[in-house]
Amino acid sequence: MKPTLFLTAALAAFAVQAQAQTATALRVPADQIATKKGPLTVQPITHGSVVFTWNGKTIYVDPYGGAEAYAGLAAPDVILITDIHGDHLDPKTLAGLSVGKALMVVPKAVAEKLPAEYKAQVRILNNGQKLDTLGMSVAAIPMYNLPEAPDAPHIKGRGNGYVLGLGGKNVYLSGDTEDTAEMRALKNIDVAFVCMNLPYTMDVNQAAQGVLAFKPSIVYPYHYRGQNGLSDVASFKQQVNAGNKKIDVRLRNWYLAAK
Known part of the structure:
Protein backbone atom coordinates (compact mmCIF):
# COMPACT_ATOMS: atom_id res chain seq x y z
CA MET A 1 0.00 0.00 0.00
CA LYS A 2 1.35 3.43 -0.86
CA PRO A 3 2.19 5.64 2.15
CA THR A 4 -0.53 8.17 1.34
CA LEU A 5 -3.17 5.45 1.00
CA PHE A 6 -2.02 3.85 4.22
CA LEU A 7 -2.23 7.18 6.03
CA THR A 8 -5.71 7.84 4.65
CA ALA A 9 -6.92 4.41 5.74
CA ALA A 10 -5.38 4.83 9.17
CA LEU A 11 -6.99 8.23 9.64
CA ALA A 12 -10.36 6.85 8.55
CA ALA A 13 -10.09 3.97 11.00
CA PHE A 14 -9.09 6.37 13.75
CA ALA A 15 -12.08 8.60 12.97
CA VAL A 16 -14.47 5.65 13.17
CA GLN A 17 -12.97 4.53 16.46
CA ALA A 18 -13.13 8.06 17.86
CA GLN A 19 -16.78 8.38 16.80
CA ALA A 20 -17.65 5.11 18.52
CA GLN A 21 -15.84 6.19 21.70
CA THR A 22 -17.67 9.51 21.69
CA ALA A 23 -21.02 7.81 21.23
CA THR A 24 -20.25 5.38 24.06
CA ALA A 25 -19.43 8.31 26.33
CA LEU A 26 -22.86 9.75 25.57
CA GLN A 43 -28.90 -0.13 25.68
CA PRO A 44 -30.72 3.18 26.19
CA ILE A 45 -30.01 5.62 23.36
CA THR A 46 -32.18 8.73 23.76
CA HIS A 47 -35.82 9.65 24.38
CA GLY A 48 -37.88 6.72 23.00
CA SER A 49 -34.91 4.99 21.34
CA VAL A 50 -33.40 1.79 22.70
CA VAL A 51 -31.27 -1.01 21.26
CA PHE A 52 -31.65 -4.64 22.33
CA THR A 53 -29.20 -7.43 21.61
CA TRP A 54 -30.40 -10.98 22.21
CA ASN A 55 -29.65 -14.44 20.86
CA GLY A 56 -27.24 -13.06 18.26
CA LYS A 57 -29.76 -10.49 16.99
CA THR A 58 -29.87 -6.71 17.30
CA ILE A 59 -33.15 -4.81 17.57
CA TYR A 60 -33.44 -1.04 17.14
CA VAL A 61 -36.54 0.66 18.54
CA ASP A 62 -37.50 4.05 17.09
CA PRO A 63 -33.99 4.96 15.88
CA TYR A 64 -33.74 8.72 16.34
CA GLY A 65 -31.22 11.36 17.32
CA GLY A 66 -28.66 11.00 14.53
CA ALA A 67 -26.71 7.98 13.34
CA GLU A 68 -23.73 8.99 15.49
CA ALA A 69 -25.75 7.99 18.57
CA TYR A 70 -25.50 4.36 17.38
CA ALA A 71 -21.78 4.33 16.60
CA GLY A 72 -20.09 1.15 17.79
CA LEU A 73 -23.34 -0.85 17.93
CA ALA A 74 -24.09 -3.76 15.64
CA ALA A 75 -26.27 -3.12 12.59
CA PRO A 76 -29.93 -3.96 13.22
CA ASP A 77 -31.60 -7.23 12.26
CA VAL A 78 -34.99 -5.78 13.19
CA ILE A 79 -36.22 -2.19 13.46
CA LEU A 80 -39.43 -1.41 15.31
CA ILE A 81 -41.08 1.96 14.69
CA THR A 82 -44.06 3.00 16.78
CA ASP A 83 -45.42 6.18 15.18
CA ILE A 84 -45.15 8.78 12.40
CA HIS A 85 -43.80 11.61 14.55
CA GLY A 86 -40.19 12.65 13.99
CA ASP A 87 -38.92 11.37 17.34
CA HIS A 88 -39.98 7.87 16.26
CA LEU A 89 -39.82 7.85 12.46
CA ASP A 90 -36.59 9.71 11.68
CA PRO A 91 -35.55 9.23 8.03
CA LYS A 92 -32.35 11.21 8.54
CA THR A 93 -31.14 8.84 11.24
CA LEU A 94 -32.19 5.79 9.23
CA ALA A 95 -30.24 7.10 6.22
CA GLY A 96 -27.05 7.19 8.27
CA LEU A 97 -27.36 3.65 9.60
CA SER A 98 -26.60 0.26 8.03
CA VAL A 99 -30.20 -0.88 7.78
CA GLY A 100 -30.12 -2.68 4.44
CA LYS A 101 -30.62 -6.15 5.95
CA ALA A 102 -33.09 -5.16 8.65
CA LEU A 103 -36.72 -6.19 8.81
CA MET A 104 -38.78 -3.08 9.59
CA VAL A 105 -41.86 -3.79 11.68
CA VAL A 106 -44.18 -0.78 11.54
CA PRO A 107 -47.83 0.29 11.60
CA LYS A 108 -49.49 1.13 8.27
CA ALA A 109 -49.24 4.90 8.84
CA VAL A 110 -45.47 4.62 9.22
CA ALA A 111 -45.13 2.37 6.16
CA GLU A 112 -46.86 5.05 4.09
CA LYS A 113 -44.30 7.67 5.15
CA LEU A 114 -41.11 5.62 4.91
CA PRO A 115 -38.81 6.46 1.98
CA ALA A 116 -39.39 4.18 -1.00
CA GLU A 117 -35.97 2.52 -0.63
CA TYR A 118 -37.18 0.68 2.50
CA LYS A 119 -40.48 -0.63 1.16
CA ALA A 120 -39.19 -4.15 0.45
CA GLN A 121 -38.03 -4.48 4.06
CA VAL A 122 -41.33 -3.50 5.66
CA ARG A 123 -43.74 -5.76 7.52
CA ILE A 124 -46.93 -3.97 8.56
CA LEU A 125 -48.51 -4.88 11.90
CA ASN A 126 -51.85 -3.42 12.88
CA ASN A 127 -53.06 -3.16 16.46
CA GLY A 128 -53.76 -6.66 17.75
CA GLN A 129 -51.62 -8.47 15.17
CA LYS A 130 -48.60 -10.63 15.97
CA LEU A 131 -45.48 -11.65 14.06
CA ASP A 132 -43.01 -14.46 14.76
CA THR A 133 -39.57 -13.86 13.29
CA LEU A 134 -35.92 -14.65 14.04
CA GLY A 135 -36.85 -16.69 17.10
CA MET A 136 -38.88 -13.94 18.76
CA SER A 137 -42.47 -12.72 18.71
CA VAL A 138 -43.72 -9.16 18.15
CA ALA A 139 -47.27 -8.18 19.11
CA ALA A 140 -48.72 -4.76 18.24
CA ILE A 141 -50.52 -3.01 21.13
CA PRO A 142 -52.77 0.04 20.71
CA MET A 143 -51.22 3.37 21.80
CA TYR A 144 -53.31 6.52 21.98
CA ASN A 145 -54.36 9.58 23.96
CA LEU A 146 -57.25 9.83 26.41
CA PRO A 147 -59.93 10.92 26.07
CA GLU A 148 -60.07 9.71 22.49
CA ALA A 149 -60.54 12.57 20.02
CA PRO A 150 -59.95 12.96 16.27
CA ASP A 151 -57.53 15.86 16.89
CA ALA A 152 -55.48 14.11 19.60
CA PRO A 153 -51.71 13.87 19.03
CA HIS A 154 -52.05 10.08 18.93
CA ILE A 155 -55.29 8.53 17.72
CA LYS A 156 -56.18 4.89 18.32
CA GLY A 157 -55.12 2.60 15.50
CA ARG A 158 -52.41 4.77 13.97
CA GLY A 159 -49.41 3.77 16.07
CA ASN A 160 -48.17 0.65 17.84
CA GLY A 161 -46.80 -0.15 21.19
CA TYR A 162 -45.11 -3.54 21.10
CA VAL A 163 -44.73 -6.63 23.27
CA LEU A 164 -41.66 -8.66 22.35
CA GLY A 165 -41.30 -12.31 23.34
CA LEU A 173 -42.61 -0.82 24.69
CA SER A 174 -45.34 1.73 25.27
CA GLY A 175 -44.65 4.09 22.40
CA ASP A 176 -46.69 7.30 22.80
CA THR A 177 -49.71 6.44 24.91
CA GLU A 178 -51.69 7.14 28.02
CA ASP A 179 -52.75 4.58 30.59
CA THR A 180 -55.23 2.93 28.27
CA ALA A 181 -57.36 -0.09 29.02
CA GLU A 182 -55.10 -2.13 26.74
CA MET A 183 -51.98 -1.16 28.67
CA VAL A 194 -43.18 3.50 29.75
CA CYS A 195 -43.48 7.04 28.42
CA MET A 196 -44.41 10.14 30.46
CA ASN A 197 -44.16 13.50 28.75
CA LEU A 198 -46.90 16.08 28.72
CA PRO A 199 -48.68 17.25 26.66
CA TYR A 200 -48.02 14.44 24.18
CA THR A 201 -48.55 11.35 26.33
CA MET A 202 -49.35 10.92 30.04
CA ASP A 203 -48.14 12.55 33.20
CA VAL A 204 -46.08 10.87 35.90
CA ASN A 205 -49.15 10.03 38.02
CA GLN A 206 -50.94 8.33 35.11
CA ALA A 207 -47.80 6.39 34.20
CA ALA A 208 -47.37 5.18 37.78
CA GLN A 209 -51.01 4.10 38.07
CA GLY A 210 -50.84 2.31 34.73
CA SER A 217 -41.24 -7.04 37.05
CA ILE A 218 -38.92 -4.28 35.78
CA VAL A 219 -39.90 -0.86 34.44
CA TYR A 220 -37.82 1.81 32.75
CA PRO A 221 -39.32 5.28 32.46
CA TYR A 222 -38.32 6.53 29.01
CA HIS A 223 -39.57 9.16 26.56
CA TYR A 224 -39.86 11.63 29.46
CA ARG A 225 -38.88 14.91 27.78
CA GLY A 226 -41.87 17.20 27.20
CA GLN A 227 -42.57 20.85 26.49
CA ASN A 228 -41.52 21.88 29.99
CA GLY A 229 -38.33 19.83 30.20
CA LEU A 230 -37.82 16.44 31.77
CA SER A 231 -40.54 14.71 33.78
CA ASP A 232 -39.95 13.85 37.44
CA VAL A 233 -38.97 10.22 37.09
CA ALA A 234 -37.91 10.09 40.76
CA SER A 235 -41.54 10.81 41.67
CA PHE A 236 -42.62 8.05 39.30
CA LYS A 237 -40.34 5.59 41.10
CA GLN A 238 -41.60 6.71 44.50
CA GLN A 239 -45.23 6.31 43.50
CA VAL A 240 -44.72 2.90 41.92
CA ASN A 241 -42.78 1.51 44.87
CA ALA A 242 -45.22 2.99 47.37
CA GLY A 243 -47.88 0.90 45.66
CA ASN A 244 -45.78 -2.19 44.91
CA LYS A 245 -42.30 -2.67 46.35
CA LYS A 246 -41.67 -5.70 44.12
CA ILE A 247 -41.51 -3.65 40.89
CA ASP A 248 -37.90 -2.84 40.01
CA VAL A 249 -37.98 0.77 38.75
CA ARG A 250 -34.77 1.45 36.82
CA LEU A 251 -33.93 5.11 36.33
CA ARG A 252 -31.48 5.71 33.50
CA ASN A 253 -30.42 8.99 31.91
CA TRP A 254 -31.83 8.93 28.37
CA TYR A 255 -30.62 12.47 27.69
CA LEU A 256 -26.86 12.37 28.30
CA ALA A 257 -26.20 13.73 24.81
CA ALA A 258 -28.39 16.75 25.53
CA LYS A 259 -26.20 17.95 28.39
Missing part, protein backbone atom coordinates in the same frame (compact mmCIF):
# COMPACT_ATOMS: atom_id res chain seq x y z
CA ARG A 27 -24.69 6.52 26.41
CA VAL A 28 -25.40 5.13 29.84
CA PRO A 29 -24.03 1.63 30.43
CA ALA A 30 -26.16 -1.20 29.09
CA ASP A 31 -28.13 -3.51 31.37
CA GLN A 32 -28.38 -7.27 30.99
CA ILE A 33 -31.47 -9.31 31.76
CA ALA A 34 -31.36 -13.10 31.80
CA THR A 35 -33.56 -15.08 29.39
CA LYS A 36 -33.81 -18.76 28.50
CA LYS A 37 -31.74 -18.06 25.37
CA GLY A 38 -28.99 -15.97 26.88
CA PRO A 39 -28.84 -12.39 28.11
CA LEU A 40 -30.99 -9.59 26.78
CA THR A 41 -28.84 -6.47 26.59
CA VAL A 42 -30.72 -3.20 27.01
CA LEU A 166 -37.60 -13.00 23.82
CA GLY A 167 -36.47 -16.29 25.33
CA GLY A 168 -39.36 -16.56 27.74
CA LYS A 169 -39.35 -12.87 28.67
CA ASN A 170 -42.05 -10.41 27.64
CA VAL A 171 -40.86 -6.87 26.94
CA TYR A 172 -43.39 -4.05 26.56
CA ARG A 184 -53.61 -1.78 32.04
CA ALA A 185 -54.77 -5.22 30.87
CA LEU A 186 -51.28 -6.46 29.94
CA LYS A 187 -50.26 -9.71 31.62
CA ASN A 188 -46.93 -11.35 32.46
CA ILE A 189 -44.74 -8.41 31.43
CA ASP A 190 -41.16 -8.88 32.60
CA VAL A 191 -39.71 -5.61 31.34
CA ALA A 192 -41.61 -2.43 30.45
CA PHE A 193 -40.58 0.86 28.88
CA VAL A 211 -47.73 0.42 35.79
CA LEU A 212 -49.30 -0.54 39.11
CA ALA A 213 -52.22 -1.98 37.14
CA PHE A 214 -50.20 -4.35 34.92
CA LYS A 215 -47.33 -5.02 37.37
CA PRO A 216 -44.20 -5.52 35.25
